[in-house]
Amino acid sequence: MRGLDFSSIPSLATTLFGLVLFSLVAVGVRLLFMQTVQRRRERENRQINERLRTLMAAYKTLGSSFTGELTVDPVHRREQRRSAGDQEAVVSPVPEEVAERRRRVRDAVEAALSDVILLGTEEQVRLAARAAQDMVAGRVVHTAELVASLRHYVREALDLEPIPSEVSIPDQGPLRVPGGQAGRGRGSEAGGGRGGAGGAAGGGAGMAAGAGIAGRAEENVAHEPGVDAGSR
Structure with a gap:
């Protein structure tokens, strides 16, 4: 307040103008700082949400x-055929539907491991990389330890209470996917055959109905008075 001069009107106007200008600059700097912090926070929240959504998936x-098969079979069908051909095994080959289901499970697990390696923590990346190495080497892949790490991370990120130590959670395995396209393909082919037969039957019925209508029309013309065979 010592630097303010209210002795005359010009000095008062200059003082007020300086105060207004200082206030505007201070408010502008504060708004700019708040917007910068808010944008950075929104960007971080989007990154956290995207990471959390991917790891939850x-x-x-x-x-x-x-229950059921809690491991991933990394063997491809062509390798199974080659092994069966080399060894001339007497064992019956894996059914088509079972092989297709295993392939779908393997593809889904490979995509999930890739996401974990990209966005997971250091421990999760190490576990996912080990599972991927087992899959490449043709060994059976176990995912229970990686699943436990993901569960702990997701609950901690969502501010949920940790699971009590007395709660025993059994080992978890990959998602079971529905059967392959073979059964559905055969069903669609059968449906197409039935549809074609139905269409042919409908066409035959329509031709028969048209022939009957034409016959009745000729009979009506023949019974009309004054109409002879020559005029027809």
């Missing part, structure tokens, strides 16, 4: 089964 893919 990977958790559902890698750990949605508690």
Whole structure:
């Protein structure tokens, strides 16, 4: 307040103008700082949400089964055929539907492992890389340890209470996918055959109906008075 001069009108106007200018500059700097912080926070929130959403999807893919086959078979069908041909095994080959289901599970697990390697923590990346190496080497892949790490991370990111130590959670395996396209393809072919037969039957019925109508029309013309065979 010592630097303010209210002795005359010009000095008062200059003082007020300086105060207004200083206030505008201070407010502008504050707004700019707040916008910068808000944008950075929104960007971080989007990154966290995207990362959390991706890891949750990977958790559902890698750990949605508690029963049945909890491992991933990395062997491709062509390798199975080659092995069966080399060894001339007497064992019956894997059914088409089972092989297709295993292929779908393997593809889903590979995509989930890729997402975990990209966006996971250091521990999760190490576990996912080990699972990927096992898959490349043709060894059976276990996902229970990686699923437990993902579960702990997701609950911590969502500010949920940790799972009590006395709660025993069984090992989890990959998501079970529906059967392959073979059964549906055969069903569609059968449906197409039935549709074609129905269309042919409908066409035959229509031709028969048209012939009957034409016959009745000729009979009506023949019974009309004053109409002889020559005029027809």
